[in-house]
Each structure stands twice: as C-alpha cells, then as structure tokens.
Amino acid sequence: MPRLAYVNGRIVPLAQASVSIEDRAYLFADGIYEVASIFGGALFDWPLHLERMARSLNELQIRAPMSDAALRIAAERLIRKSGVSTGMLYLQITRGAARRDHAFPDARTPPGLSMIARPFDFSRRVPEQQVGMTAITAADQRWSRRDIKSVALLPNVIAKQAGKEAGAYETIMIDPDGTVTEGSSTTVWVVDRDGTIVTRPLSHAVLPGLKRRRLIGLLEDAGETVAERSYDVAALKDAAEVFVTSTSSPVMPIVSIGGEAVGDGTPGPASLTACRLMWEEIERQTGWTPRAGSPGGD
Incomplete structure (x- = not known):
C-alpha cells in the first residue's frame, strides 16, 4: 500500500511531503484540522466534517483553500490512490506560509492544505x-x-x-x-x-x-x-x-x-x-x- 500525502494541490510520496518552515501552523499552531473515518472506501458523515471545518475556519478567520466539492474530489482521490479501504483521513488547513509575525499575514497569502489517508482496523x-x-x-x-x-x-x-x-x-x-x-x-x-x-x-x-x-x-x-x-x-x-x-x-x-x-x-x-x-x-x-x-x- 503506497504511503501518500496531499500537500497544497499535489499527491506525493509521504517521505517526500513537506511544507514551508514558515507555515503558521509550525510557527504559531495557526490552523485547524479534521479527522474523518473511512469505511469501505467511503467517508463517513463527511458533510458534518465540512460543516465543522467551515465553522473552525470562520472562527479563526482563515480562508477555505477550495470549495467543498473540490475538497471532496481531492480527498477521495487521495484515498483511492493510497489504497485505503478502511481507515482515517487526516486533513489540516493553515493560514499559510509567511514571514514570522504574530499578526495575520497579507490576505492574499494562500492557506495551506494537507491530507493523509491511513488504514485503521475498526473491527478491533x-x-x-x-x-x-x-x-x-x-x-x-x-x-x-x-x-x-x-x-x-x-x-x-x-x-x-x-x-x-x-x-x-x-x-x-x-x-x-x-x-x-x-x-x-x-x-x-x-x-x-x-x-x-x-x-x-x-x-x-x-x-x-x-x-x-x-x-x-x-x-x-x-x-x-x-x-x-x-x-x-x-x-x-x-x-x-x-x-x-x-x-x-x-x-x-x-x-x-x-x-x-x-x-x-x-x-x-x-x-x-x-x-x-x-x-x-x-x-x-x-x-x-x-x-x-x-x-x-x-
């Protein structure tokens, strides 16, 4: 089973996945995450995850990296390419990479998006x-x-x-x-x-x-x-x-x-x-x- 990650628009081998050292999640924990379960290749309660994710982003004034429809396509593509039938999807959105400063960076700074799908045996x-x-x-x-x-x-x-x-x-x-x-x-x-x-x-x-x-x-x-x-x-x-x-x-x-x-x-x-x-x-x-x-x- 390939170990893959989605990072800012690209699916790459997990060992090669990286983000900027100036990403604000690394500098300030300035980001949010979701963990969704996967059963038989399908995401469970995915609309609820999207709803909570949108609320967290809104509370922190972080822009969504893409539309809900595009995010689902990207998540399902990663799950399929990773060969995960039953497991979990980890998704993280950050305020993006910018020069270290406590105040928010320029509004044009693109948010960061990364995802990992990994197997998990729920039957246990x-x-x-x-x-x-x-x-x-x-x-x-x-x-x-x-x-x-x-x-x-x-x-x-x-x-x-x-x-x-x-x-x-x-x-x-x-x-x-x-x-x-x-x-x-x-x-x-x-x-x-x-x-x-x-x-x-x-x-x-x-x-x-x-x-x-x-x-x-x-x-x-x-x-x-x-x-x-x-x-x-x-x-x-x-x-x-x-x-x-x-x-x-x-x-x-x-x-x-x-x-x-x-x-x-x-x-x-x-x-x-x-x-x-x-x-x-x-x-x-x-x-x-x-x-x-x-x-x-x-």
Missing part, C-alpha cells in the same frame, strides 16, 4: 467494546476556545500521555471548578442511576464532537432519554455507566476510572446500545460492518 473495536476500557482524570489545562478544532493540542497530548503511562485508554479532563469537560481526544458520556444518558452541552468549553452529534439523534430515535447538561467529577464517578465517542473509537465503554469500577465494572446496557446503533449507522451510510467478510471489510 468490537471485542474492546465487549470488555470496556479504563480511564484516569486530570486537570484540563487547555485554552478557552476548545470549540475550535485547532491544531494547538499540546495540553491534549500531555493528558493522553498521562493516561498511557497509567495504562489507561483515555484521560478525562476536569475544569478547576470540578466540572467534567471531555476526554483528551473524546467526548465523554455518563448514564445516571435513573438511566438518563448525559453529555455536556455545546459551548466554548468543549469540542462539538461529530460522533456526539450523530449519536444523540440515534439514541433519541431509539427511544433513549438523552440530556445535555454539565456534571462534576463526583457524578462521573457515581455514574451507572460511562462511555466515550470519537472518530477512532465510534463508541467505547469505560469500566473503571482511576482504578475504581464504573457500575459493576462491565459495559452496561446503554453503552452497548450506543455501540450497536453507531455500527448500524455506519453500515447504513457506507455498507461496511465489522463482521468478517462484510462489504469493504479489511
């Missing part, structure tokens, strides 16, 4: 979902505009590394007032003792996760009670169930936090329902399922 998530994963908590040290999908991810990196060193799947971040925000790379959900499925309301404090957006609709259509409200670390640890969502883990039950069991220490019914609903939606959109021999399966 199924056995992981059946047993669940672990998490720890850590202080949320990020900036105040977490709703923008910025490439400035150093606090997330530090939190993820802390989880890795603790042998945990995810690090759940806590604001100074004790409010749960989100995971280092996931949206966090809790299930109350009364069975209500709860996740944080959208604000500048959290990223508008696309799996979050999709799953709220799926759960409500299935008759589940969903509430968008803030909750603190005490409620997190007292929850009957906890699960997280993200591009690489569409839904993942969390069965212990900081070494303490969540509920009875196994994935609960609401978490497993969420897993099932997401796989069904992926199949509906793309025809892919994690079952062996399914269309587009690896």
Whole structure:
C-alpha cells in the first residue's frame, strides 16, 4: 500500500511531503484540522466534517483553500490512490506560509492544505467494546476556545500521555471548578442511576464532537432519554455507566476510572446500545460492518 500525502494541490510520496518552515501552523499552531473515518472506501458523515471545518475556519478567520466539492474530489482521490479501504483521513488547513509575525499575514497569502489517508482496523473495536476500557482524570489545562478544532493540542497530548503511562485508554479532563469537560481526544458520556444518558452541552468549553452529534439523534430515535447538561467529577464517578465517542473509537465503554469500577465494572446496557446503533449507522451510510467478510471489510 503506497504511503501518500496531499500537500497544497499535489499527491506525493509521504517521505517526500513537506511544507514551508514558515507555515503558521509550525510557527504559531495557526490552523485547524479534521479527522474523518473511512469505511469501505467511503467517508463517513463527511458533510458534518465540512460543516465543522467551515465553522473552525470562520472562527479563526482563515480562508477555505477550495470549495467543498473540490475538497471532496481531492480527498477521495487521495484515498483511492493510497489504497485505503478502511481507515482515517487526516486533513489540516493553515493560514499559510509567511514571514514570522504574530499578526495575520497579507490576505492574499494562500492557506495551506494537507491530507493523509491511513488504514485503521475498526473491527478491533468490537471485542474492546465487549470488555470496556479504563480511564484516569486530570486537570484540563487547555485554552478557552476548545470549540475550535485547532491544531494547538499540546495540553491534549500531555493528558493522553498521562493516561498511557497509567495504562489507561483515555484521560478525562476536569475544569478547576470540578466540572467534567471531555476526554483528551473524546467526548465523554455518563448514564445516571435513573438511566438518563448525559453529555455536556455545546459551548466554548468543549469540542462539538461529530460522533456526539450523530449519536444523540440515534439514541433519541431509539427511544433513549438523552440530556445535555454539565456534571462534576463526583457524578462521573457515581455514574451507572460511562462511555466515550470519537472518530477512532465510534463508541467505547469505560469500566473503571482511576482504578475504581464504573457500575459493576462491565459495559452496561446503554453503552452497548450506543455501540450497536453507531455500527448500524455506519453500515447504513457506507455498507461496511465489522463482521468478517462484510462489504469493504479489511
């Protein structure tokens, strides 16, 4: 399988891909990104990614490098040439390359666009979902505009590394007032003792996760009670169930936090329902399922 990258209009071998040392993403983390899942060669929920990307660009006053239609053509061409059937597409847009100066460069400076498609075995998530994963908590040290999908991810990196060193799947971040925000790379959900499925309301404090957006609709259509409200670390640890969502883990039950069991220490019914609903939606959109021999399966 060729390792390729799209860089500012050209598809090149990954080892030869490069951007200017004056690109503002390198100098100032002045850019945004998206990560979309690929199932059977098809992009999942791509219109939602375009919508969120446009919002992030608008918030940072970065011009879109091309039209949505042209971007889709470029992304699908890269996926096809890379030979990726099931995996992820990473897309990054920056303010472009210009002499180092904190203020924005001339408006005529072209934005930078790069993309990489790489394989990822989503089918491995199924056995992981059946047993669940672990998490720890850590202080949320990020900036105040977490709703923008910025490439400035150093606090997330530090939190993820802390989880890795603790042998945990995810690090759940806590604001100074004790409010749960989100995971280092996931949206966090809790299930109350009364069975209500709860996740944080959208604000500048959290990223508008696309799996979050999709799953709220799926759960409500299935008759589940969903509430968008803030909750603190005490409620997190007292929850009957906890699960997280993200591009690489569409839904993942969390069965212990900081070494303490969540509920009875196994994935609960609401978490497993969420897993099932997401796989069904992926199949509906793309025809892919994690079952062996399914269309587009690896």
